[in-house]
Amino acid sequence: MHQVNPNRMFLSSPHMGGAERALVEEVFASNWIAPTGPMVTRFEEDLARLTGTGHVAALSSGTAALHLALRLSDVGPGDEVWGATMTFIGGVAPILYLGAKPVFLDVDPDDFLLDLDLLETQLKTARERGTLPKALITTDIYGHVIDGSRVAALRREYGFVWISDTAEAVGSYRDGQHAGKGADFIILSFNGNKIITTSGGGALASDNAEAIDRARFLSTQARDPAAHYEHTTYGYNYRLSNVCAAIGVGQLQVLVQRVARRRRIHSLYRERLGALPGFGFSGEAPGMQANRWLTTVRIGPQTRGLDSEAIRLALEADNIESRPLWKPMHLQPVFADASYFGGDVAAQAFAEGLCLPSGSSMSDNDVDRVCSIIEALARSR
Known part of the structure; x- marks a missing residue:
């Protein structure tokens, strides 16, 4: 009879480096357990250095980051958002949150990245019929990195907002630049099965300081400055906790x-x-x-x-x-x-x-x- 190995081997388990525990203990010692705090700021600064991007908002998930990126891009009902068909549901579901229309394109047979030849052909056709996308989501699937120079050239030609879903590509590079570099918005994920994790978490990165400030505002229930709770728009409970951010700071070290x-x-x-x-x-x-x-x-x-x-x-x-x-x-x-x-x-x-x-x-x-x-x-x- 075949003896089943009792040691379960998982697809991609969390892998702590050792510093995470001390950093979390530092958070507990300070009693700064609330959703924001010094570790969140430190994590955001570390992520900005890693990605070569000016500004980062640490959030509860990569899906939350994509939702905010689409809203900050003024995507709304009826707008088309294009992207690769091979991706995780969280990388496209926020299109539906905003009532927009997803349009899917095939991928390259070697690395499963969005087929940029196909994209260019379809963009030309869409311009002729007056149906260009409001935004394009490129997915750096399984850690491969899209040709950012070519996507940037297409953005200049056709005027869409480029959102780089880099959830699976933290620590990946192309032509010496971190995945997502040059996009209007970069989506990061630190889910439990990712290459580094904060248990659950993500981030939105951009060189647009105003957009990231707005993302922080929207991710904390869009509370206006006042002694009471004042709201001129609606937001979300999307901010990363100070405890989880401490894990992320340690994970980035390894x-x-x-x-x-x-x-x-x-x-x-x-x-x-x-x-x-x-x-x-x-x-x-x-x-x-x-x-x-x-x-x-x-x-x-x-x-x-x-x-x-x-x-x-x-x-x-x-x-x-x-x-x-x-x-x-x-x-x-x-x-x-x-x-x-x-x-x-x-x-x-x-x-x-x-x-x-x-x-x-x-x-x-x-x-x-x-x-x-x-x-x-x-x-x-």
Whole structure:
């Protein structure tokens, strides 16, 4: 009888560095537990330095940051917001919060980033019919980084607001600049499964100081300056707590090491599994340094009946978590009526792709455990 390994291996577990506990204890000692405080300010300053962006508002989630970015961009009912179909629901749902219309586009087959050739073609067509998007959301998926220079050129040509969803790409770079650099708004996430975490949290970054000041105002229930509670507009309870910010300050201190380890894990997978027929890994465009938040593999038809679901089930049988790639948004029931442009690249990637365990706390032996199961399964076919 097969003996199931009792040690659960998760897809991407939190990985503390040691300083976080002392920083949280510092917050408790000061009794500054409330939603704002010195650690929030320190975390925002650290994030501004990391991203090379002028101003940052620390928030409760990346989804909250996107919601605020869209509102600050004056997106409203009937406006079109374009973005890649392969993403997480939180990276597009705020479009619906504001009554706007999502429009999804296909992705590049190698790195699953928004297909910029397709985008440019559709922008030309949209200008001819007078239906240009109010905003474009680019998603730096799985830690890959979009060609920011090209997106910026398209923004100049077509006049949309560029929102960079960099939730999965903290610590990723392209052409020497952090992911999101040059966008009107940058979305960051520190959810529990991200490369660094604040338990739950996110941030909105921009070089527009007025916009970030407005984001802070809206994220604290839009309370006007007064001794009583005065409101001339509505806001949200979106601010990050001082306690969570302390965790984030500590996590940023080990970000470089976390990226290096995830990139090493990716290399180990590629060395072992890349030799198997039909197994393919995402590349890196010239000048890109992806953080390899999650290592993704595609299992093509050359595998003689072995597919991503068979591998997922075999790993799960040994108490190892893996996950399909993001299901494209245009295939989600909630977006059944949304417009979509492109072919079946994202749909095919979803059908063939699998996210492998990629947490930075994984040992080389952990990677070997995953690879050995997949290799044995491949040999049995």
